[in-house]
Amino acid sequence: MFRFARSARSKDMNVWLYDENWYPSGMAGGYILEEHFEWEVEGLLFKDSLITGPIKTNLSLLPGNLVVIGAVPVVDNKIQIEKSMNLTQFLTAKGLEWNAPAGSWRIVQISTNVLREDFQAGTDRGGKVRHYPSLLMPEVTERFIELIHKKYAGVMGGKLGSLFYATFTDEPSLMAQPYVNLGYGVFP
Numbered sequence: 001m002f003r004f005a006r007s008a009r010s011k012d013m014n015v016w017l018y019d020e021n022w023y024p025s026g027m028a029g030g031y032i033l034e035e036h037f038e039w040e041v042e043g044l045l046f047k048d049s050l051i052t053g054p055i056k057t058n059l060s061l062l063p064g065n066l067v068v069i070g071a072v073p074v075v076d077n078k079i080q081i082e083k084s085m086n087l088t089q090f091l092t093a094k095g096l097e098w099n100a101p102a103g104s105w106r107i108v109q110i111s112t113n114v115l116r117e118d119f120q121a122g123t124d125r126g127g128k129v130r131h132y133p134s135l136l137m138p139e140v141t142e143r144f145i146e147l148i149h150k151k152y153a154g155v156m157g158g159k160l161g162s163l164f165y166a167t168f169t170d171e172p173s174l175m176a177q178p179y180v181n182l183g184y185g186v187f188p
Contacts, residue, residue, distance in 0.1 A: 002156045005163040014165035017152065022130055024120055025169040028147045032133045032140060041134040041175045043115045047184035049107045050074070053100030057107065060095040062184055064113025069096060074104040109184075115175035118182060135172055136188060 008015045021029035033040055045062045061069070069091070072084040087107070090098040096107070114131075116122040121132030133140040149167075153160050174188035 002163070005156070009163055015163065016166045016168050017160065017164040018168045018170075023170050024132070025172045026133055026135050026140070026144065027121070027130060028144050030130070031147055032143050033131045035143070036133075036139070037131075039133045039137055039140055041115050041121070041132045041136075041188070042112050043176055044187040045109075045111045045113055045184050046187070047109045051100055051105050051107060052103070053105060054102050055100050057096065057098045057100050058094070059107060059109075061091070062109050062111040062113075064111040066091075066109070066111045068108065068110040070108050071098070071100065072106045072108060074106055079106060115186065115188075118178050118180050119175045120171075120173045120177070120179065121175060123179070132173070132175055134188075135174060 176188040
């Protein structure tokens with residue numbers, strides 16, 4: 001590869017370095033998460049449901065680790081955040097079971113979860129669903145550079161900029177865009 005890149009550059013050709021193993025880019029062939037599984041990409045999941053009471057409410061919970069579940073009264077189409085209620089005491093193995101009082105209520109759920117199944121990296125490629133690192137963590141980018149670019153530089157004698165015109169990265173992702181309608185929102 002070194003001889004090819006040097007020869008192409010000497011003929012004024014633009015040589016690009018494709019720096020990835022697996023799509024989407026950022027996984028470094030899976031090595032990053034083999035070393036630091038805790039760096040797997042997570043999302044903040046959120047959902048709110050509008051109900052009118054009095055009514056017995058049975059709602060399933062968002063996947064992952066619950067952060068908040070509460071009810072906020074709605075009066076004249078305005079939420080009354082100062083009158084919100086924590087609903088954790090009404091959680092059961094089936095989900096939320098709450099007897100809502102009269103009035104309109106927004107039931108708000110927020111949880112955290114890894115973003116794998118139904119997201120870009122979670123698609124089956126070669127019989128395996130890949131885990132994906134969080135590109136919002138500087139440590140992930142630093143480790144990617146160590147595993148990929150620094151090894152290329154070592155093999156090719158140092159400065160990659162003298163050999164390659166550009167580096168191609170295949171759609172790195174924050175994983176916050178699901179491939180199906182999950183029925184809730186996601187922030188990376």
